[in-house]
Amino acid sequence: MRVAGNATGMDIDQIVSDLMDAERQPLNKMEQDKTKIEWERDAYRDVNKQFLELDNLALDMKLDRTYQSKEASATGSAVTAEASSSAGEGRYNVEVTQLASAAYNISETKLSADRDEKLDPDDDIGNQFAEWADGGSFTITTSEGEHEFTFESDDSLNDVLKDISGAGVGVRAFYDGSADKVMMERSETGNRMDGDEMAFTGDGATFLTDTLGLNNERGGADAAFNYGDSDFEITSHENNYSVNGVDFTFSEVGSSTVNVTNNVDGAVEKITDFVDKYNEIIEGLGDKLSERKNRDYDPLTEEQKEAMEDDEIEKWEEEAKKGLLQGDSVISGALSQMRGSWYNKVENDGAFNHLSQIGIETSSNYRDRGKLEVDEDKLREALTEDADSVKQLFSNNGEGESTGIVRQIEDTISNTRQSIERKAGKDTSLNQSFTLGRELVNLDDRMLKFQDRLTQIEDRYWSEFGAMEKAIQDMNSQSSYIQQNFGGGMM
Incomplete structure (x- = not known):
């Protein structure tokens, strides 16, 4: 205490x-x-x-590349270029004759043309297209694979188009209200398949071709360019191509001269x-x-x-x-x-x-x-x-x-x-x-033990001072008692 x-x-x-x-x-x-x-x-x-x-x-x-980095510069706007360290120094003449394009398919006519009310892409297909009241299924095939799609009468047109876009076959599909048409396009450029880049098959393929009017695919062309000699034509699915360590990017049809030099700086x-x-x-x-x-x-x-x-x-x-x-x-x-x-x-x-x-x-x-x-x-x-x-x-x-x-x-x-x-x-x-770290661990251990020791020392001090207080208090009580009794005897 x-x-x-x-x-x-x-x-x-x-x-x-x-x-x-x-x-x-x-x-x-x-x-x-x-x-x-x-x-x-x-x-x-x-x-x-x-x-x-x-x-x-x-x-x-x-x-x-640190010591032999190359720098490429191009004249004209048809081509831009980047040179790797392996690129040969010199001049490259490039004539772009065709840019790569992505295949696309758009409804031939407005989808609301023969309707009393404009098409609602969020309403049930069964309500919007009576001939598909029982739903249907179709398959889309691209160079990235094929996927079968099944829709029910209570699915909306936007639901179907969203499924197509998310199926992983490299196709984007959407309905545009102002144009009142559906557009379907490939996410990659180039001519990658024999025939259509987006082929529609299956019993329900007419939902795409007849109902939505997607029966006239366009685009899907490869880039084409002449490298050096006009007789040396190269094609590419994309608007870029690498030759001799130089990466060419095609921006428009036309000619450019690319100079590759050693980038000493x-x-x-x-x-x-x-x-x-x-x-x-x-x-x-x-x-x-x-x-x-x-x-x-x-x-x-x-x-x-x-x-x-x-x-x-x-x-x-x-x-x-x-x-x-x-x-x-x-x-x-x-x-x-x-x-x-x-x-x-x-x-x-x-x-x-x-x-x-x-x-x-x-x-x-x-x-x-x-x-x-x-x-x-x-x-x-x-x-x-x-x-x-x-x-x-x-x-x-x-x-x-x-x-x-x-x-x-x-x-x-x-x-x-x-x-x-x-x-x-x-x-x-x-x-x-x-x-x-081991020194810190040992020091923490010593500090913890010393803190316990300090607690014991402080308790001891309080105990000793408490005992002293009690002893002096007892002496004061005895002294007061004696004084009282002594004082009473003198009376």
């Missing part, structure tokens, strides 16, 4: 609180240690995210993007490795934060987080290995075996910590002269001295990220699976 200091006049609450503040100091220290471990864990994970960004860019550095941009990301990472990590710890700033406890403004907390923690990765051997080792990769010669059968030959060299300023500088003019010349050799320099899939620079860097990134994950895990990792 907790009692106030009525007998002693002492502020027992404040005394116990002060005593517990002193007892709680080890717990506060553990809370600060936990925060610091969490900061360290997050700092390592941020490093891994940066390495992952560089690793993703490295994927592009291994692709042919695109290759320069991708290479410099990779170098820029590398420079950004080594600069940022270099700063973290050399950043000194500020030992005057420990992590704040929750109690300390309650007494501070948000901006004060932010500034304090900025100082407290300094030096979390100071001198880390795994990160410094990774940076050293990556710098070494840029200096290495790459043995290959191309014209270039060292980065300096294509305009990429290490900065002469030692303060740049090995950042790279790119001479874009020299790089452009190298790509123009032998783009494949530039690719081999970066991504040659060999062994030892034949390993491309990017592949060497990828190996370093992979090993480093694995080491960091063993120490700091990743967002989806369980604490027990990595070193810092």
